[in-house]
Amino acid sequence: MTAEKVVSSRTRHAILGGLAHEAASGYEIRKFLSETTSHFWKEGYGQIYPTLERLVEEKLIEVASREAGGRERVRYRILPAGSVELRTWIRSPRFQLKSGRNELLLKLFFARRDDAAALLPQIQEYRVSMQKTAGIYSAFDLDADEIPDDSRSLIATTIDYSKAAARMQIEWCERTLDLLASLAKAD
Amino acid sequence: MTAEKVVSSRTRHAILGGLAHEAASGYEIRKFLSETTSHFWKEGYGQIYPTLERLVEEKLIEVASREAGGRERVRYRILPAGSVELRTWIRSPRFQLKSGRNELLLKLFFARRDDAAALLPQIQEYRVSMQKTAGIYSAFDLDADEIPDDSRSLIATTIDYSKAAARMQIEWCERTLDLLASLAKAD
């Protein structure tokens, strides 16, 4: 009774995508993802390492090199079957959206007028952090050499998204700050 | 050695907020949240039921009524200490943002030109679902009786946010559809 565990996780595809780019260790994959997709996709080690082992078992990737001695480092490389799986996923008409969590909006939802003064600086902080984010994406250099020409314009759409999201949030902050200021003034 | 488990979870505040509105069971709390805050905050049963027990232990809420017989239904009510905790949280200058996951953007990030044709209908579907969402928020009635006047304009800011987010995503879909169409045409 070796019941196969069903893996519905999308982590496998994020990893395959990363390895399609180049062979890497779990640590490097996470670094790559957090530098490129973190605005809409993040992975943690706790997810990456077990999934790598799983992908090896499934023969979608293989160990490319293994350095021992105290700290060990295992690099993985994608196999042809892995590339097929990646492309199948990209083209299959199923995808999942999971909205994030915004604690500040939750506070606003439960707040009363007399909380307005305390909320004001929190929204200012939010705006600052969004402005920082917007700056990062504006400075993003799509002409960088490592990006294959073939996918450049597709990647551009994800950056477009992040920029638009940041801008939208900044504008919301501004509208909301105005409102809170008027509430706070009217005590 | 009864080491107190530290609860850093924000679920407690979502629950306290819900109960501040009116006494309710775990099921009802979840229903309330999913009808009102689901665009920026969701809770599942797996989180709600254990947290309710915890909050009772901490004397922030209490059991208001308990119906037995086969299926049991326990309603909880917020205590003064719970209200204080809720307000303290709203005013404290700490909040956490957790960006969601967008599998479609992940696909676009890893895609190549020749995937464009397969991605096109996926983005169309995305646009439709966003249009539906936008419709819901536009129709939202803030003048409904149950909403206390005191927090009406604060709640309005969260709806403003959701509307703006939906609009932004629809516009992104339109830009992206144009691009993909041109890529797909050029084979």
Add this chain to the structure above:
DNA sequence: TTTAAATATATCAAAAGAATACATTGACAC
């Protein structure tokens, strides 16, 4: 009036995320 569908309640396993542990390298002060 039995059956089917919708609603209400709760549990549990899987996935995701956060915190931590430990190893190596490099830079700098002495």
Add this chain to the structure above:
DNA sequence: GTGTCAATGTATTCTTTTGATATATTTAAA
């Protein structure tokens, strides 16, 4: 040179969150 500290690289473990499923009850339908 050498001891100390910080930065980086690697991985594990634990907690929180999510999702699927089980079970009971009520309502609607046939």
